[in-house]
Structures are given as structure tokens and as C-alpha cells.
Amino acid sequence: MSVFSAQDLRDQFLKYFESKDHKIIASASLIPDNDPTVLFTTAGMHPLVPYLMGEKHPQGTRLASVQKCIRTGDIDEVGDTTHHTFFEMLGNWSLGDYDKIKAIDFAWEFLTKTLAINPALLAVSVFQGDENVAEDKVAFEYWLTLGLANAKIAKLGVKDNWWGPAGTTGPCGPDTEIFYWTGDQNKTPDNFDPEDKNWVEIWNNVFMEYNKTADNKFTALQQKNIDTGMGLERTLAVLNGVDDNYKTELFWPIIQELEKLSGKKYEEDKRSFRIVADHIRSAVFILGDNNGVAPSNKDQGYVLRRLIRRAIRFAKIIGIANNFTKILTTLIIKQYGPDYPELIKNQDFVNKEIEQEENKFVSTLEKGLREFAKQKTIDGKTAFVLFSTYGFPLEMTEELARENNIEINNQEFEAEFKKHQDLSRTASAGMFKGGLADDKQNTKRHHTAAHLMLQALRMVLGEHVEQRGSNINEDRMRFDFTHPEKMTPEQIQKVEDIVNEQINKKMPVSYQEMSVAEAKEYGAIGIFEHKYGDKVKVYTMGDFSKEICGGPHVDNTAELGSFKIIKEESSSAGVRRIKAQVK
Helix, strand or coil: CCCCCHHHHHHHHHHHHHHCCCEECCCCCCCCCCCCCCCCCCCCCHHHHHHHCCCCCCCCCEEEEEEEEECCCCHHHECECCCCCEEEEEEEEEECCCCHHHHHHHHHHHHHHHCCCCHHHEEEEEECCCCCCCCCHHHHHHHHHCCCCHHHEEEECHHHHEECCCCCCEEEEEEEEEEEECCCHHHCCCCCCCCCCCEEEEEEEEEEEEEECCCCCEEEEEEEEEEEEEEHHHHHHHHCCCCCHHHCCCCHHHHHHHHHHHCCCHHHCHHHHHHHHHHHHHHHHHHHCCCCCCCCCCHHHHHHHHHHHHHHHHHHHCCCCCCCHHHHHHHHHHHHCCCCCHHHHCHHHHHHHHHHHHHHHHHHHHHHHHHHHCCCEECHHHHHHHHHCCCCCHHHHHHHHHHCCCEECHHHHHHHHHHHCCHHHHHCCCCCCCHHHCCCHHHHHHHHHHHHHHHHHHHHHCCCCCEEEEEECCCCEEEEEECCCCCCHHHHHHHHHHHHHHHHCCCEEEEEEEEHHHHHHHCCECCCCCCCCCEEEEEEECCCEEEECCCCCCCEHHHHCCEEEEEEEEEECCEEEEEEEEC
16 A cells, blocks of 8 residues: 555665664664563663663664664554554664754755655754753754744744653753644645644654753753654655555555454544554564563553453454454564564464463453443442453553443542552653663672573573563562473572572673674574674673673672572463572
8 A cells, every 4th residue: 555665664764874874773672671660662762771871882873773662651542543552663863973963964864855755844843941941042043054944943842842851860851853744735834833733743853962960950961862763654654645554554454454354444443443453563563572471460461461452342343253363463473574573483472372362351351341331330349350350451441431431439440550550651651760771789780690590590491591571670680581381499499509609709790892693603692683783792701601781780790799589480471580689
């Protein structure tokens, strides 16, 4: 259906920035390593936090990527023409290299020259200033020199044109957003009205120029960064002249399959079709990630379960009576596999887990809906019964109540809701303090110990052991790894002993930058990305551990003190979880 393909857009974006001396880096995992504050990678900048904070990136100071992202904070918006839970973010970064003038130049040239978008269809917004930081006159005046009329440049406040900090303190700054007119091109307005929904944001350029301090002061950053993001889905729709992202090649084959399965046409219930297509695509990418997780009642697994179950409910609404998820997952993996080969590699896991979840939910869905229909009001007890007995995520109960005008006893419901937490919004909070950006000494100690533990696990259990994700903070480490069965007490003790033995050897911890080929030759372990990235960091601990990693680490294993495994349990099928501490 598309004239300008998704692959064209990915390729042209990366080729353009490569021609501007940017190094192309691979998409990071959707499940962030070592960041306890966010469940999913929500933006291209997320994996780059340490480097935005000043750590040296092995690829240099100019980077570009196509990053897989998951955001569920605005899941209720999914069903319109432009919102998605999974999306691909095209991004370019300057780590203390070029300034905002150069960033604006790159964006304008790429859009108007490389993609040949008519400049008359573009408008921008800039930061108007507030009591803390002055108006961004540099950006405003430079847009004028590029030929944009004054009336096509909106000056907006903190809500619209300011980024960060991610936590309460840290790097932050103004941004400039680029909008495209999706209405009648013969009636493109001379003035830019940001409230007019025909103007769709396609690219955001963030200028990280300031550091916010604990006493609410904004001081100039020593390393000023550029962080940009352009949504593949929205831009592809723009380039193909459609006002609905679901009519691009990224979604239309899924929509057509749903039409076959349901016997209905997309035009009959666009919202339900879109929700099913979006959520199953997201589920495929979460399951198919190299750090992929299975549906569960906690963390990323809870968000995944909610996406799958919500898709199944809306599939029933459009008349799909039989199991359908595997049909869609097969289609999606075939479509995306060439660019994301981890989906092909993990296809069996994707199909098995999504079918299993579908079977579980379908068997109770009708009963649960009948039970729901009996209710005149939803209290905390009812919400919990629907959750525990019929598998309704609490958000689904709330959503169903709204759709059916059923009253919710807010006090009781919210108490129950709080007990189980709204993990999907936690997933999109984007709180980048902590994890790799957290340089607390205990966090470094736990991170370093995780390297030693992975090698010890491979020695005790076998070389099939691979990391499948971690969550590390100053209090403890949580580490997921591939292994088909519960560890015995003897195996746990053996792993502990090996790690403590290495700690007592007082080994130096160092890193080298090398190519992926050299890292393989060197014997380093880690997930080798399928493309992009000339150099990686390989951390070495004596002659015991060699692992690809970004940091942070201690300087010597002696700093770890002693290591203790607190708990070993199942994370999902074929994946075990260890919780451990250093003291």
C-alpha cells in the first residue's frame, strides 16, 4: 500500500547521518539492563544515558540509530490514527559535539532535501522561556534564516517545549519540534496553530544545555548534548500521503488479516482493529527481544499480559471467535524479521507464550464478562475477583466499567489498584535516574558482581546460560538467565563460592574498546547485535570474566566484600531469576 517503504525511510535516515560523520549504533534491547526505574526502553536516548552524562562512548561523539521503543503511559489513546505502544524511533545524537544550529540544519536538510518534503507543509515550535530559563532566541532566529515565516514558528512553554530532567535533578533543556500539515494541502494555513490536529509532530530536537540542581537552579552544562527523535510510523504516513498510520505497510497487512479472520471491514470498527494490530505487534517485539519476557503478574510480564489480553478482548468485539494470535505473530515476524532477526531466532518462544496466554484468557473471558455484566458497581473486592479468578487486569476492569457506564467505588477500587500497581504507567515514566545512570558505589558493586556471577553460572550449569535481563540498584541485584530447571542448593552454593573466590583474588577491573569481531575473537560474552556498531566496550576481570558491557563498575573485585545469593526462582519458561547482594 505504501509508495515510500519503511525500509527506505530507515535506510535513508541512517545513510544521511552516516554522511554527516555519525556512527550507526544498533537498537538496544526493549528490556533495559540494570535500570530499576523503568520497565521498557521508551526512547532512543534511554540506552545512551551514561554517555549523555559524560561517559565516553566507544563509537565517538556523533551517533544515530533506529531504536525499538515501548510506551504504555497513553495506552488509552491507542485506537486513534497516530498512537502506538511499540514504535521505532529514528534518532541522532551529539555528545558534546555540535550545537543546536547544526542539529536544526541536519533536520531541515533531511526533511526538505533528502525526503523532498515541501517546506510550506512544515511548521515548528520553540521554547518561549519562563522564570528559570530565557526564551530560546537562537533556535527561533535560526528557523527564520532557513526561510520559515514568523507565523509558522510557535513559542510554547515548559509543557510543550522543555525536556527533563528525568529525575528531580540533572540534565535538561529546551527543544524545538517539527510539525507536518496532514490536512488539505491546497488549504495549508499561513499560520501555525499547535491546537489544530491537522498539524502532526514528526520530529523533536532536544537541546540538553542545563543542569537542574536540588535547589531548583538551572546552570549551564559542561557537556551540552543534542538528543533527537523522529517516529518512523508517523513519518511514513506523512511521506505516503495518508492520514492514518494503520494504512501504511507497517500495519495494513495485519489489518487485512484481521478482516479475513473477523469477516468485517476495517472501516466498520477502526478503533478495535487498531488496538488488536498495535497490541499484538507490541507483544511480538517484547516476547521476541533477546531479553524477552513471558506474560506474568509482575513487572514487564504484567504489561505484556495486559497487552495480549486487551487485544483478545477487542478481537472478540470485531467477531474473531477462534484463536488467532499465532496467525498474526507469524505474519509480523515474517514482516519484521529481516530487520530484527532476534524475532526469527526467538519465534518458537513468541508463538508458545502468546498461544499459552491466549488459551488461558479465552477459557475464562466469557465467564468473566458474564460476571462483570451482573455488577452495578465495582468495588475493590469485585475488582480483585475479576483479576484473580477471571484474569482481568485491573486496568481492563476499569476500562470495561467506563464502557458500560458501571459505577466504580473509587476508594476501594483504588486501594486494590494501588496494591497491584499500575505497572504500564511505571513503564513509561522514563525515570532515568538509577540503573546505568546511578553511580552510587553499591550499584557499581552489584553491577560488577553480576559479571562474576554470570561466568560462575556458566561454569556450574553449562555454557547454555545467557543473561536475559537484570535490575540492579544499590540494595540488590536481580538477574535473569536461561536455564531449564530449578538450581539445586549445591549448585547455588557452588556459584556463591566461585564468586567469593574471585572477589578474594582482588582482581583489577578494566575495559578495552574493540570491534565486535575482535570481541568475539577475544572470547567476550554478551549479546552480539546483528548490525551497526564498529566498537564495543569489553570489561575484563583478571582472567576470569570477559563481557561486553557499558558500565558502571568498581576498579577492583576486592571492593565487593562478599557475595550472597538471597533467592533463586522461576522467571518464565526456560528462564530462572536470582536475587543477590554484596556486603
